[in-house]
Amino acid sequence: MSKIIRLTTRLANQIAAGEVVERPASVVKELLENSLDAQATRLDVDVEQGGVKLLRIRDNGLGVNEADLPLTIARHATSKIHELEDLEGVTTLGFRGEALASISSVSRLSLTSSDNQSGAGWCVQAEGRDMEAVLLPAAHPQGTTVEVRDLFFNTPARRKFLRTEKTEFSHLEEIVKRLALSHFDVGFTLRHNQRVVHALRSATTEAEQDRRVATLCGPNFIESAVRIDTQTDELRLWGWMGLPTFSRSQADLQYFFVNGRSVKDKVVNHAVRQAYRDVMYHGRHAAFVLYLELDPKGVDVNVHPTKHEVRFRESRQVHDFLYRSLHRAIAEMSPADSQPVNQ
Ligand code: ADP
Ligand code: MG
Helix, strand or coil: CCCCCCCCHHHHHHHHHHHHCCCHHHHHHHHHHHHHHCCCCEEEEEEEHHHCCEEEEEECCCCCCCCCHHHHCCCCCCCCCCCHHHHHCCCCCCCCCCHHHHHHHCCEEEEEEECCCCCEEEEEEECCCCCCCEEEEEECCCEEEEEEECCCCCCHHHHCCCCCHHHHHHHHHHHHHHHHHHCCCCEEEEEECCEEEEEECCCCCHHHHHHHHHHHHCHHHHHCEEEEEEECCCCEEEEEEECHHHCECCCCCEEEEECCEECCCHHHHHHHHHHHHHHCCCCCECCEEEEEECCHHHEECCCCCCCCCCEECCHHHHHHHHHHHHHHHHHHCCHHHHCCCCC
């Protein structure tokens, strides 16, 4: 008798969900990235009970047409890459075609969308069932609304790992914050239990960008930071560097984006730490919001399903550029500014 069975689609998706859907914050990350990939300029995020009861994300992006709608929640279905070569220079935040399939297998998900201005669209629903998509006509302006209710309702083991409403919401807010810091041209609102937590208008001028950073990272940071912008033929680094006097006891105000994607990277961390080494007391941490831009072909983003990690093709070159740029900027800060002060 055969001992091997094929997993049902739902079970396969639930297993895959383990990799990317850890908590409400991970759902928000995937949904907001989809909206940004669809060129949305306005994003509204509604959260109830830390996101466990409800997450609703509404965007004004390109939308999805009726024919594509069932495919949005199918596994390994994406509009973002077509062949392996596309992966090499991928510029979208998503490309794996797995997030909506995974999320819909562990929640009650509905996606309503319209790809035109007629006011009419379609809704697809999948309630953690055997991935049978139900399609219904629905009124919707151009763009997409995704609702995720009762996260992990059918995976109690996962649900058990969720923390308090407050903790889950703070993780989620951190995700929104990172995306708001890397997409200044997009307006964001975030509401928790009907209370407005953030309402950020799109920020195009430098002053508006400063204001957004002040809102998200605190006015003290922006007052104690310098703006940098430096580039070579291949690499550009810009953003805000905290003065050494603004050192922190924790590494909790360190944002680094590579081509608009928030990453945690050893090469980057090392270069930054080295650059600040001489002006920072041992055990203190620098604060920064920095953006590295390079040819997408020079960085592999398909290292981990959550895409928090990247691999640079020329990691030595990237490291040296970062170190040199930051070190120079620190040296140019006025000597009084760069004396280490223990706060
Ligand atoms: P991926 O983002 O890796 O392609 P997803 O499972 O996150 O995979 O989404 C599947 C597809 O659904 C996307 O490729 C896109 O075509 C479509 N989609 C999802 N969300 C949106 C949205 N907010 N607006 C427009 N299209 C969307
Ligand atoms: Mg996606």
